[in-house]
Amino acid sequence: MESERNASEILENRQGEALDLSYSSLPGAHKKLYLESYGCQMNFSDSEVVASILASEGYTTTREIEQADLVLINTCSIRENAEQRVRNRLTEFKHLKSNHPEMVVGILGCMAERLKKNLLEEEKLVDLVAGPDAYRDLPNLIAEVGTGQRAVNVLLSREETYADISPVRLDKGGVSAFVTIMRGCDNMCSFCVVPFTRGRERSRDPKSILQECQDLFNAGYREVTLLGQNVDSYRWNMLSKGDIINPEESAMNFAELLCAVAELSPELRIRFSTSHPKDMTNDVLEAIARYKNICNYIHLPVQSGHTDVLSRMNRGYSREWYLERIEAIQRIIPDCAISTDIISGFCGETEEEHQATVSLMNEVVFDYAYMFKYSERPKTLAERKFEDDVPDETKSRRLQEIIELQTKHSAERNRARVGEVYEILVEGPSRRSEEQYCGRNSQNSMVVFDRKNVQVGSYVMVRITSCTSATLIGELVE
Ligand code: SAH
Ligand code: SF4
Ligand code: F3S
Numbered sequence: 001m002e003s004e005r006n007a008s009e010i011l012e013n014r015q016g017e018a019l020d021l022s023y024s025s026l027p028g029a030h031k032k033l034y035l036e037s038y039g040c041q042m043n044f045s046d047s048e049v050v051a052s053i054l055a056s057e058g059y060t061t062t063r064e065i066e067q068a069d070l071v072l073i074n075t076c077s078i079r080e081n082a083e084q085r086v087r088n089r090l091t092e093f094k095h096l097k098s099n100h101p102e103m104v105v106g107i108l109g110c111m112a113e114r115l116k117k118n119l120l121e122e123e124k125l126v127d128l129v130a131g132p133d134a135y136r137d138l139p140n141l142i143a144e145v146g147t148g149q150r151a152v153n154v155l156l157s158r159e160e161t162y163a164d165i166s167p168v169r170l171d172k173g174g175v176s177a178f179v180t181i182m183r184g185c186d187n188m189c190s191f192c193v194v195p196f197t198r199g200r201e202r203s204r205d206p207k208s209i210l211q212e213c214q215d216l217f218n219a220g221y222r223e224v225t226l227l228g229q230n231v232d233s234y235r236w237n238m239l240s241k242g243d244i245i246n247p248e249e250s251a252m253n254f255a256e257l258l259c260a261v262a263e264l265s266p267e268l269r270i271r272f273s274t275s276h277p278k279d280m281t282n283d284v285l286e287a288i289a290r291y292k293n294i295c296n297y298i299h300l301p302v303q304s305g306h307t308d309v310l311s312r313m314n315r316g317y318s319r320e321w322y323l324e325r326i327e328a329i330q331r332i333i334p335d336c337a338i339s340t341d342i343i344s345g346f347c348g349e350t351e352e353e354h355q356a357t358v359s360l361m362n363e364v365v366f367d368y369a370y371m372f373k374y375s376e377r378p379k380t381l382a383e384r385k386f387e388d389d390v391p392d393e394t395k396s397r398r399l400q401e402i403i404e405l406q407t408k409h410s411a412e413r414n415r416a417r418v419g420e421v422y423e424i425l426v427e428g429p430s431r432r433s434e435e436q437y438c439g440r441n442s443q444n445s446m447v448v449f450d451r452k453n454v455q456v457g458s459y460v461m462v463r464i465t466s467c468t469s470a471t472l473i474g475e476l477v478e
Contacts, residue, residue, distance in 0.1 A: 026058030027139065033059040034068035035170075038086060039076025041273065042227050043109050045178040047074045048167030050108065050135050055168050057139050065096065070104045070142065075111035077193045079375035083111055090125040104128060104145050108135070110197035113154050114378075120150045132183070132198055133157040156184075156199030163208040166215070175223060175427050175457045177216050181209055181257065182228035187276070189303075190314040190381035191346060191374060194229055201229070203236050206252050206260065213261050213268065222425055222457050223269040224261065231272050232279035255283040262291040267459075269425055270294045271444070274301060277325050278316040285332040296333055297444040300325065301341035305360030306353040309346055314381060319360060326364050337413075337443035339368035342402055345395030346374045347386035354398045361405055367413045367443065369406045373399050411469035417445065421463045421477055424449075428456050438471075447472045 033054055037047045050072065051061055062068055071093055076082040086107075093105050106128030107119055113131035120129060127145045130138055131154035144151035161183055169177055185194050186201040213224050228234060234254040252260075261270050270291075275284070275298055288294045300322075304310055307318040317325075329336050342357060361369075373395045376388040422441035430436040430448045437451040439460075448471055449462050462474040 026056075027143070028054060028070075029058035031059050031069040032062040032067050033070045033072065034062055034065045035072045035074065036089070037074040037109075038082065039074070039078065039109065041178055041225065042180060042183075042229070043074050043076060044170075045167065045180045045227055046109065046132060046135070048170050048178070049162045049165050049180075050074070050138065051168040051170055052165050053135055053138055057142075061168075061170070066100070068103060070106065071096075072106045072108055075107055075109040077110040077114045077197055077377070079372060079377075081375065086111055087125075090119075094125060104142060106130060106138075106141070106145075108132075110193070113156070113197040114193065116154045117152055120152060127151070129154060131156065133160045135162070136160075158200050158202060161202060161204040161208075163204050166212065173428050173456070174220055175425065177221050177224055178227050179209060179212050179216070179224045180204065180228070181226045181231065182234050185229040186233075187230060187316070188314055188381060190312060190385065191303075191343065191377065193377040193380055196379055198229070201233065203228075203234050206236050206257055209257065210260060210264065214264055217265055217268050220457055222267060222459075223271065226257070226261065226270065226272040228272075229274060230276040230279060231274065232276050232281065232284060253283075255281065255287045258284065258287045258294055259291065262287070262294050266293050268293060269442075271297060273299050275299060277302065277322045280325055282328060282332065285329060288336070289333045295444065296336040296442045297339075298329060298336060299339045299341075300329075302357075302360065302364075303341060303343050304346065304349070304353065304357050306349075306356035309349055309353050309356075312348060312382075312386065313343075313346060319356065323360070323363065335443065337367040337445070338364065339370075339444075340364075340366050342369055342371045343374050344371065344398040344402055345390035347382055347388055347390070349374075349390050349398075354401075357402065358405060361402070361409065365409045365412065366406065367445070368410055369402075371399060371402050371406065407469055411467075414445065414467040414469060414472060417443075417472055418464050418467055421461055422447065422474075424460050424462045424474075426454055426456050426458050426460060441472075445472050446470070447474050449474045449476055452476055 035047055035051060037044050075086045097103050097105060105126045107126045108130050109132060112129045119126050127150055128141050129152045130141055133156050134153035137153045141151035141153055182203045184199045184201040188195055216224060232254050234257055236252045270293060277300055302322055303313055303315060305319055376383050424439040424441055424447050426437050426439040430438040435451060436448050437454060438446055438448045440446055447462055454460050461477040463477050464472045464474040466473045
């Protein structure tokens with residue numbers, strides 16, 4: 001799962017004016033919402049739920065913050081610097097508000113959940129605070145602010161999955177969409193704040209997931225990414241919900257869900273994130289191998305290559321277990337790309353333990369990696385049990401070593417793809433030129449090629465002719 005995107009994403013509702021007309025009698029009619037999101041894909045997906053809840057109140061979205069009646073920032077707490085970035089942004093909003101006193105500023109997401117009332121009381125940065133399970137309450141919270149109060153709802157839920165809410169798609173492309181399949185996390189990795197900000201793990205009704213994927217396909221989308229902090233523990237118990245009587249079919253696991261989504265159409269690509277090494281089973285791998293439209297790409301965060309560090313991290317697997325899972329992927333799915341997350345300088349990490357991460361990287365040769373310096377988070381097990389004792393320079397130096405090695409590996413992986421022909425789902429113009437289109441192969445590599453008269457959202461065959469460390473360059477195969 002990609003955490004912490006560098007650029008904030010400004011979101012716009014493509015339905016635009018139409019909503020203004022049809023909701024003219026609603027409380028938010030003619031009001032404009034500006035929504036900015038940080039953090040992981042789940043946060044971006046939640047922003048689409050928020051836009052949907054507020055669209056039913058009559059709000060339309062705008063990209064011009066100056067024009068907004070309501071400014072919401074959906075935030076991330078995963079590392080200290082993620083929170084710092086949001087604080088800087090909130091300070092900017094505060095200045096803006098001094099010229100626009102009517103503007104309501106609200107904070108959503110993980111930082112809202114972690115800091116709760118502090119943001120209102122001590123820091124006076126915002127008017128409204130809503131945690132990840134409280135978005136249905138936003139209309140009430142906004143109304144409370146309207147009466148001159150500051151409003152807070154940070155209750156976490158054991159049930160909320162927003163299953164019945166049809167998200168307003170805020171991306172521009174119309175080709176690829178996120179679909180949240182579960183919320184929360186029960187894992188308690190010792191470094192991680194997510195269980196505190198997102199609450200207990202719960203899965204979403206597969207019927208609503210399948211319906212959402214079908215609706216996306218009907219609207220022209222050709223790729224869905226199924227999201228959860230630990231998708232391998234997806235489980236829907238049909239019996240307890242009174243849906244299905246046959247005990248054979250009493251529960252649905254992640255592999256079964258993947259197959260059910262894949263059956264919707266061979267033209268719909270399926271991706272998912274994030275897998276957990278301790279829970280990823282062979283039946284998930286076999287489902288990927290069986291269906292061509294389930295992409296050959298797995299994000300499998302390792303965090304560290306040393307068993308003792310993994311044990312302090314409370315990850316629930318050893319180095320050997322992880323490497324066995326990698327072997328299983330390579331055995332069951334021919335040409336599957338693998339990416340990972342790595343933390344450098346976790347509590348007590350010795351030079352030898354760091355070198356074990358380097359050696360694991362050399363053994364696996366990941367296609368891609370997200371790499372981070374350990375950042376101590378309040379309330380986590382690590383904060384309570386261990387000392388954050390690796391000096392900052394050492395963390396940085398180790399991180400640098402890891403980044404350099406990964407850059408080499410990514411380039412190596414890309415070079416090995418030169419000469420191959422891949423099916424690409426066309427996403428739109430490349431960043432550099434309107435004359436070129438880009439899209440991904442099943443393995444998730446970005447491929448750029450001359451557009452000719454190819455349609456966005458279609459599948460094309462592209463032969464790879466060269467590469468950089470981040471992108472493959474190719475030509476259409478007629
Ligand atoms: N659920 C996913 C990860 C979610 S957070 C999983 O279990 O893999 C995304 C990544 O952020 C993690 O994989 C980890 O590498 C990193 N991360 C989480 N907490 C961190 C911390 N306190 N300091 C540095 N990196 C952290
Ligand atoms: Fe955090 Fe671990 Fe849960 Fe991932 S699995 S969200 S790292 S506690
Ligand atoms: Fe950040 Fe919360 Fe996601 S802490 S990584 S936005 S679950």
